[in-house]
Amino acid sequence: MKCPLCGFEYNEEEAIKACVGCPMSKGKCKLQRCPNCGYETPIEPNLIKFIKKLGRKVKNED
Numbered sequence: 001m002k003c004p005l006c007g008f009e010y011n012e013e014e015a016i017k018a019c020v021g022c023p024m025s026k027g028k029c030k031l032q033r034c035p036n037c038g039y040e041t042p043i044e045p046n047l048i049k050f051i052k053k054l055g056r057k058v059k060n061e062d
């Protein structure tokens with residue numbers, strides 16, 4: 001995933017590590033935190049990821 005604020009690219013593991021300091025979440029809040037700038041973005045539901053993948057597949061087949 002890519003941070004919409006600073007453009008830093010990070011994976012889910014890094015986002016969880018960056019969020020460990022949050023007392024509310026215990027690593028399970030519904031936000032991903034950019035390890036670079038600390039900006040939090042909502043985690044994409046799997047359904048949206050799936051739809052995006054489908055969209056990409058259709059484009060590639062064109």
Ligand SMILES: [Zn+2]
Pocket residue numbers: 003004005006007008034035036037038039
């Ligand atoms: Zn960032």
